[in-house]
Structures are given as structure tokens and as C-alpha cells.
Amino acid sequence: MRNDTPILVKKITALSLITILMVGFFWAFTEMPKGSSVNVNNRVSRLYILKNVKAATKSLNSGNFFAKGMKPLRSDVPYSPITFGKSANLEDGAANVVTSIVVDYRGFDTLGEVTVLFLAATGVAMLFFGKRKKNIIKAQASLIMSVGTRIAYAVILLFGIYIFVHGHLTPGGGFPGGAVIASGVLGLFLGNDHYESNHLGLKLFESLSGMAFVIIGLTGLFSVNSFLANFLPTGVIGDLYSAGFIALIYIAIGMKVGAELSAVVDSMIVDTEEEWS
Amino acid sequence: MMQEFLQNYVYLIGSMSLIGIGLYITLTDENIFKIIVGLNIIESGTNLFMVAIAWYPKAVMPIYTLTNKLSINGKVIAADPLPQSLVLTAIVIGLGTTALALTIGIKIFEKYGTLDVRKIKEAGR
Numbered sequence: 001m002r003n004d005t006p007i008l009v010k011k012i013t014a015l016s017l018i019t020i021l022m023v024g025f026f027w028a029f030t031e032m033p034k035g036s037s038v039n040v041n042n043r044v045s046r047l048y049i050l051k052n053v054k055a056a057t058k059s060l061n062s063g064n065f066f067a068k069g070m071k072p073l074r075s076d077v078p079y080s081p082i083t084f085g086k087s088a089n090l091e092d093g094a095a096n097v098v099t100s101i102v103v104d105y106r107g108f109d110t111l112g113e114v115t116v117l118f119l120a121a122t123g124v125a126m127l128f129f130g131k132r133k134k135n136i137i138k139a140q141a142s143l144i145m146s147v148g149t150r151i152a153y154a155v156i157l158l159f160g161i162y163i164f165v166h167g168h169l170t171p172g173g174g175f176p177g178g179a180v181i182a183s184g185v186l187g188l189f190l191g192n193d194h195y196e197s198n199h200l201g202l203k204l205f206e207s208l209s210g211m212a213f214v215i216i217g218l219t220g221l222f223s224v225n226s227f228l229a230n231f232l233p234t235g236v237i238g239d240l241y242s243a244g245f246i247a248l249i250y251i252a253i254g255m256k257v258g259a260e261l262s263a264v265v266d267s268m269i270v271d272t273e274e275e276w277s
Numbered sequence: 278m279m280q281e282f283l284q285n286y287v288y289l290i291g292s293m294s295l296i297g298i299g300l301y302i303t304l305t306d307e308n309i310f311k312i313i314v315g316l317n318i319i320e321s322g323t324n325l326f327m328v329a330i331a332w333y334p335k336a337v338m339p340i341y342t343l344t345n346k347l348s349i350n351g352k353v354i355a356a357d358p359l360p361q362s363l364v365l366t367a368i369v370i371g372l373g374t375t376a377l378a379l380t381i382g383i384k385i386f387e388k389y390g391t392l393d394v395r396k397i398k399e400a401g402r
């Protein structure tokens with residue numbers, strides 16, 4: 001497409017491309033299993049839900065897992081039924097199965113994800129480096145706004161901490177908790193004129209909690225011989241003090257994401273005089 | 278009939294429509310910020326697609342609670358938790374890349390004085 005192509009030709013080309021793509025997608029859907037015929041009992045996720053990956057790996061290593069007819073998951077893998085509040089010393093003590101996958105079984109993946117977020121926040125800070133904030137305030141925040149955001153900040157901070165401390169029991173976890181905390185900081189920026197955040201404190205907090213994640217992983221490496229292995233007792237499923245190191249890692253992630261997103265909000269809020277086209 | 282359609286196709290149609298809308302915006306629009314919005318819509322469509330294929334009719338949420346039993350006699354009745362955890366990862370990375378893209382958009386505006394990709398291309402020559 002050249003620069004002088006008429007806009008109509010451009011739109012028609014885009015529409016036809018999208019039509020071809022959609023037809024391809026829907027043709028692929030006819031080959032996919034329908035929603036009513038999906039069976040989780042044939043998927044790997046069954047082992048995550050029953051918290052029995054170790055037994056499956058053991059039978060895989062001993063050679064009787066992919067036995068007759070290459071069945072990927074045998075139905076007679078031994079398991080004990082899990083009851084909330086009673087079952088103790090499970091392979092992974094988190095009541096929230098998604099959390100147990102994200103932090104425990106695929107913890108290395110989450111470490112990479114945290115690294116990507118750190119790189120993005122560092123890139124934002126680097127591109128905005130040296131940009132002085134103009135002290136021209138277009139709209140003065142009213143008294144109600146400035147007092148209300150400060151009161152709301154305390155409640156929002158508490159709620160964010162609640163979300164990431166209870167990550168292994170309820171929906172949520174470190175990333176949503178950190179985002180909630182950053183939204184509270186955004187309120188502080190909107191409600192108070194000339195609000196300055198503690199840049200050094202944010203950087204220090206972020207780096208220390210990122211290091212805490214790696215140190216927890218290294219502790220697993222030296223005590224259980226596997227990076228990011230669970231080295232604490234898993235406890236009774238459903239208790240607050242259960243699931244071993246998942247709560248520790250989610251606290252570290254929550255503090256790190258909260259500090260990072262607050263730094264992003266801090267660098268992105270600038271009062272500009274230019275008119276944006 | 279209607280129930281079967283809703284169970285099997287409505288999520289797929291919704292997510293694919295989101296991907297199509299985002300692709301159309303990305304291909305035809307000239308404002309950089311609108312292109313970023315289009316990329317975000319594509320991302321939402323992808324996430325919706327992945328969550329949709331994790332669910333099947335009468336599945337319960339994959340969280341153990343007092344009243345929520347995930348398995349009955351060894352048969353799992355919960356939704357597939359693996360795509361959900363992948364989406365959790367994808368949302369966070371999408372947030373980071375969007376912040377970085379917006380920052381680069383602001384820097385482009387400061388350098389060229391416009392957000393129109395055609396004018397930027399002409400000025401670069």
C-alpha cells in the first residue's frame with residue numbers, strides 16, 4: 001500500500017483480508033471438538049486438579065503410564081479424594097487450582113512474566129527520563145477530591161493486600177493485587193496537586209521484592225534440589241497458612257507489581273501545554 | 278438447538294469478531310494511538326478465545342471451596358485451569374507492552390509533531 005492509495009481501496013482490502021481470515025478460523029472450528037463433547041478427564045489438567053502430578057510422573061518414569069494403545073492418561077491413576085478443610089499434606093496445598101499452576105507447577109514461567117513486566121516498566125521510565133514536569137495545573141483538585149482520594153487510598157491499599165495474601169484461596173493473586181494498589185496511587189496523583197512519589201523508595205521496593213522471588217526459588221534449589229520447588233509444608237487445604245511458599249511468592253509479586261505500576265503511573269502523568277491531535 | 282448454538286459457537290464468534298474488529302482498526306487507521314487500541318482489542322479477543330475453550334457445559338470453577346466439589350468419583354467436573362493460567366500471564370504482559378507502546382507513541386509525537394503514520398513516513402524520507 002502506497003501513501004497515495006485511496007482510503008476506500010484500503011478499507012476494501014482490509015475487509016477482504018479479514019473475511020479470508022474469518023473463513024479460515026471458522027473452517028478450523030468445524031474440526032475442533034464441540035464444547036459439549038470436551039472431557040477434562042482426557043487432558044493433563046485433570047492431574048493438576050486432583051493434585052497428583054507426582055504419581056503420574058512416577059508411573060511415567062517406571063514405564064507403565066503410556067502402556068497399551070498409548071493412552072495419555074489412564075483412569076486408574078491412584079488418587080485420594082480431596083475434601084476442603086480436611087485433606088492435608090497434598091502435593092500442592094492451594095485451594096485455587098489456577099494459582100497452583102501459575103506459581104507452583106509453572107513457577108519458572110511466572111518468573112519470566114515478572115521479568116517482562118519489569119522490562120516494560122524500566123523501558124517506560126527510561127523513555128521518560130529527564131522529562132521535567134511542568135508546574136502548570138489546568139484544573140485545581142477540590143477539597144473533597146483531595147481528602148477523598150487519601151481516604152480511599154488506605155482502603156484500596158488494604159484491599160490490594162487482602163487480594164494478594166489470599167491468592168491461594170480465592171480468585172486473584174499477586175498481579176491483580178498489585179494493579180489495585182497502583183490504582184490507589186493513581187487516585188493520589190489525581191487528587192493532590194504537586195504530588196511527588198518517592199522514586200528511590202519505589203525502585204528499592206521493586207528490586208527487593210524481585211530479589212525475594214529469586215531467593216525463594218534458590219532456597220528450593222538448595223533444599224529440595226529443584227528451582228522454585230515447594231520447600232514448606234503444604235498444610236490443610238483451605239487454611240490461610242497453607243500451600244507452602246505460594247503465599248510468600250504472591251506477596252513478593254504483589255509488592256513488585258504494585259511498585260512497578262505505580263512507577264509507570266508516576267512517569268506517565270505529566271501536565272502538557274501542547275494540544276494533542 | 279439454541280442452547281447447542283450458545284454452548285458451542287457464541288464464544289468463538291464473539292472472540293473472532295473482536296479479533297476481526299481489532300485487525301480492521303490496525304490495518305486502516307492512521308492514528309498511532311488508535312492502532313494501539315486495535316492491538317488491545319485483538320489481545321482481548323485472543324484471551325476470550327482461550328478462556329472459552331477452557332470451559333464446557335455444566336463445568337464448575339476450578340477452586341476448592343466448602344460447597345464446590347471439583348471431582349466426583351475421580352471424574353473431574355471443573356473447567357480446565359491450564360488455559361486460564363496462561364490467560365493470566367497474557368493479560369499482565371499485554372498491560373506491560375501497552376504501557377511501553379503508549380510511551381513510544383508520546384515520544385514519536387514529540388519528535389514529529391503528529392500522530393499520523395502517513396505524515397511520519399513522509400517526514401522520515
